[in-house]
Amino acid sequence: MEYSYLNLDYQPDQEKEVLVTYRIRPLQGQSLEAAAEKVAAESSVGTWTPTVTLSDQIFHDLAARIYKINSADNLVQIAYPLGLFELGSLPQLGSGIMGNVFSMKDLEALRVEDIEFPETYINSFSGPAFGTAGIRQLLNIYSRPIIGSIIKPKIGLSPQDNAQLAYVVWSHGVDLVKDDENLTDLPINPFRERVVEVMKKQRLAEQESGQSKVYAFNVTAPVTQMLERGRWVAEAGGRCLMVDLVTTGWSGVQELRRAFPEMIIHGHRAGHSAFTRVPDHGLSMLVVAKMARLAGVDQLHTGTVVGKMEGSESEVVQINQFLSSAWGQQKTVLPIASGGLHPGMVPDLVKVLGLDLIINFGGGIHGHPDGSAAGAEAAQIAVAAVSQGQSIVEAAKTSPALARALDYWSD
Numbered sequence: 001m002e003y004s005y006l007n008l009d010y011q012p013d014q015e016k017e018v019l020v021t022y023r024i025r026p027l028q029g030q031s032l033e034a035a036a037e038k039v040a041a042e043s044s045v046g047t048w049t050p051t052v053t054l055s056d057q058i059f060h061d062l063a064a065r066i067y068k069i070n071s072a073d074n075l076v077q078i079a080y081p082l083g084l085f086e087l088g089s090l091p092q093l094g095s096g097i098m099g100n101v102f103s104m105k106d107l108e109a110l111r112v113e114d115i116e117f118p119e120t121y122i123n124s125f126s127g128p129a130f131g132t133a134g135i136r137q138l139l140n141i142y143s144r145p146i147i148g149s150i151i152k153p154k155i156g157l158s159p160q161d162n163a164q165l166a167y168v169v170w171s172h173g174v175d176l177v178k179d180d181e182n183l184t185d186l187p188i189n190p191f192r193e194r195v196v197e198v199m200k201k202q203r204l205a206e207q208e209s210g211q212s213k214v215y216a217f218n219v220t221a222p223v224t225q226m227l228e229r230g231r232w233v234a235e236a237g238g239r240c241l242m243v244d245l246v247t248t249g250w251s252g253v254q255e256l257r258r259a260f261p262e263m264i265i266h267g268h269r270a271g272h273s274a275f276t277r278v279p280d281h282g283l284s285m286l287v288v289a290k291m292a293r294l295a296g297v298d299q300l301h302t303g304t305v306v307g308k309m310e311g312s313e314s315e316v317v318q319i320n321q322f323l324s325s326a327w328g329q330q331k332t333v334l335p336i337a338s339g340g341l342h343p344g345m346v347p348d349l350v351k352v353l354g355l356d357l358i359i360n361f362g363g364g365i366h367g368h369p370d371g372s373a374a375g376a377e378a379a380q381i382a383v384a385a386v387s388q389g390q391s392i393v394e395a396a397k398t399s400p401a402l403a404r405a406l407d408y409w410s411d
C-alpha cells in the first residue's frame, strides 16, 4: 500500500514531536508537495517503493507528517514522532532528519533551516555545564563583554613563547586566551608542554592581577587522544577545553562534555560554512547552534556581522537570542564574536550584538603596531568605554595604545 505523508490539517504536538523546517528546491517540473513526500518518507519509515513490511500500525506510530507548505519560500514543515529518535544522541539525530535526504536525486537542493525539539528530548542531553552565568561568575565579570585573545601566529610559537604571550595579554586586560583552531599537538608546540607552560603563567597573571583568567586549550583530536588531553588540562588546574566541533564530530563533543563536567567547553566552528553557507542547501548555523547547546558547549562562535567572516545581522542576532533563551532545563550558551575584529569595531559590534558575549581579538591585538601588550590594552579600554556608554574616540585621548589602534586600523 502506498502511504501519503502529507496532512495539512495536522496539528503538530510540540511535546511529542520534533518539528523540522526544510527549504526544498524540487527538480524542475516536480511539485514541492511531491518532493516533500519523498523527504518525509526517506527520513522516517519509507523508501523509494512501498514495502510490504510497513504496517498501518508502524505508519500510524512513526511516520513523519508534512503539516505546512509555504510555496512562496519553498519551505516545508514536517513533524517527526519522538519514537523515531534515540534520546541523548546527536549522531542518531543527524542520520535521520539530516541524512540520506541530502543525497536524493529527486531534489535539487535541501536545507534544514530550523528544528524544534520537545522538552523530553532537550533534557535528555547533558547541555552546558557552566552556561553564561557560570562563566561570568567564574571570571567575576558581569557588566561588560569578556575579552578574549587568540594566540597568533596560529602555529609557529614554542610552548614557552606561547605561554609568555598569553601572560602579556592577560596582564594587559584580556580575560580569556585561546589556542587557534589548528593548533593541537604539533612538533613545534607539543600539547602537554604547552599546558604546563601556560598554567605557570596563568597562575602568575592571576596572582598579579587578582583576577581569574582562563586559557582555552584546543583538545581537538581523535576521541581517545582528546580525552587524554582533557585530563592533562584538568590535572594541571586548567578550566577550559576548546573543541573544533565540526571537524571533531558530535559524538566527540558529547563525549568531551560527559568526561569533563567541571570544565568550560569552548566551541569553535571551523568548517561549518562547508554546509551552512550555501543559502538553499545544507544546514543553517542556527541548527548547528542548537546541536552545540544540546552537546554541552558553554561558549560558541556565532559570528560578528562586522568582522571578516560571512554571517548576516539577522542570522547572528537570531542565533545569539536562541543561545540566551530558556530551553528546557539547559543552561544558556555565551556567544563568541571572533574574526577580523579590532578595537575600533567594538562600538558597532556591541550595537548589533549587545554586551553579553565574548569578544575575541587575534590580529586585532597581536597586529597592533606597538606590540601585543599595547594591543591588549587598546582592546580592554575600548571594551570598557563602550560598556559604559562612552565614545572610544574620547577614551583614546588618555590611551596612546587605543589612539594608535584606531589610527592604524582606520579605513
Ligand code: CAP
Residues within 6 Å of the ligand: 150, 152, 180, 181, 268, 269, 270, 301, 302, 303, 304, 308, 309, 336, 337, 338, 339, 340, 341, 360, 361, 362, 363, 364
Ligand atoms: C580569528 C580566528 C577565529 C575565527 C573563527 C581566525 O582571528 O582565530 O578562528 O574568527 O571564525 O583564525 O580567524 P582574527 P568564526 O581575530 O585574527 O581574525 O568565529 O566566525 O567561526
Ligand code: MG
Residues within 6 Å of the ligand: 150, 180, 181
Ligand atoms: Mg582561529
